[in-house]
Amino acid sequence: MKQMTLSRPSLPELESKSRWLALLMLAIGLHVFEASLPSLGPWFKPGLANLVTLLALVLMGQRAAVSLAIGRVIVGSFFIGTLFTPTFMISMAGGLTAALVMIAAWRWIPAISLIGVSLLGALAHMLAQFVTVEFLFIQQAALYYALPPLLVLSCISGWINGALAGYIAGHLDNKKDSHEKI
Amino acid sequence: MFEFLKGTWTDRVLLLVSLVAIVAGWIMIQAYVSSGPPMAEIYHADTLVATYRLPQKGEPPIHLQVEGELGMSEIVINEQGARIASSPCASQRCVLSGPHRHAGDMVACVPNRILIALRGHAESGFDAIVE
Incomplete structure (x- = not known):
């Protein structure tokens, strides 16, 4: 009789998965935290959860970033009770579009830093939310009256989040280097 | 101290282009509404x-x-x-x-x-x- 054997995952594979899960948990925590903040305007959030997507992109690659953006919206919605509601659909469209735009910017725009990537991600996030609302819920161009001031706020939050992501990614890289030396 | 907030030239150009486009859109919308x-x-x-x-x-x-x-x-x-x-x-x-x-x-x-x-x-x- 043939004996079945389970292959044991390699250590780097386990390390990569655990790192992705840690980032996912951080993103979910920030997603829930942002949902509990008082409203800073219609559909405006500081974008802290997007910062984690950006970290996943630079530390682990584009597949990790997209799966993290999807995962944090789904699991985060469980916690705040908005699964499959309009809020969920708006968050999913915003998060996914931001992740895809950040991937494209990171790959194809020369000499861009995480600040520029985050800036474009924040703008894409806001635009995608409005387009989703217009496409699925309120089919009125009057919705866009409120868009310009929110885009200005997105520029500010995107710039700050990008700077924070660069700072954190730099520190994580230094830590990794020092661990490897040990 | 805030060196990490500076960004590259590309970032600054992107910010400028975005802000110009947003302000132009804002002026057009305000003129309309x-x-x-x-x-x-x-x-x-x-x-x-x-x-x-x-x-x-x-x-x-x-x-x-x-x-x-x-x-x-x-x-x-x-x-x-x-x-x-x-x-x-x-x-x-x-x-x-x-x-x-x-x-x-x-x-x-x-x-x-x-x-x-x-x-x-x-x-x-x-x-x-x-x-």
Whole structure:
């Protein structure tokens, strides 16, 4: 009789998965935290959860970033009770579009830093939310009256989040280097 | 100290281009919404339900109920602006956002698919304020 054997995952594979899960948990925590903040305007959030997507992109690659953006919206919605509601659909469209735009910017725009990537991600996030609302819920161009001031706020939050992501990614890289030396 | 906030030249060019595009769009929208008398437009999904002139000081407020996706939303339009007074949605963010009175402002209840958009030029001379 043939004996079945389970292959044991390699250590780097386990390390990569655990790192992705840690980032996912951080993103979910920030997603829930942002949902509990008082409203800073219609559909405006500081974008802290997007910062984690950006970290996943630079530390682990584009597949990790997209799966993290999807995962944090789904699991985060469980916690705040908005699964499959309009809020969920708006968050999913915003998060996914931001992740895809950040991937494209990171790959194809020369000499861009995480600040520029985050800036474009924040703008894409806001635009995608409005387009989703217009496409699925309120089919009125009057919705866009409120868009310009929110885009200005997105520029500010995107710039700050990008700077924070660069700072954190730099520190994580230094830590990794020092661990490897040990 | 804030060296990490600087960004590269590419980042700064992207920021400048974005801000120029946003401000140009903002000016165009304001030029469009600031024309005509101060009005509140009430929409449900793809339908314009009603348009009301904003009451001036001393004029009685307007109360109306609009049937949305989840139920009735109560809308109040008075001299302070237009607001959603009650809504069947769970978050109540539309109610909490209070009255709006500037041209270009909007109050949306996405779950109930209700939108109030404000437009019009103030008679008092303030360009973008509906008063």
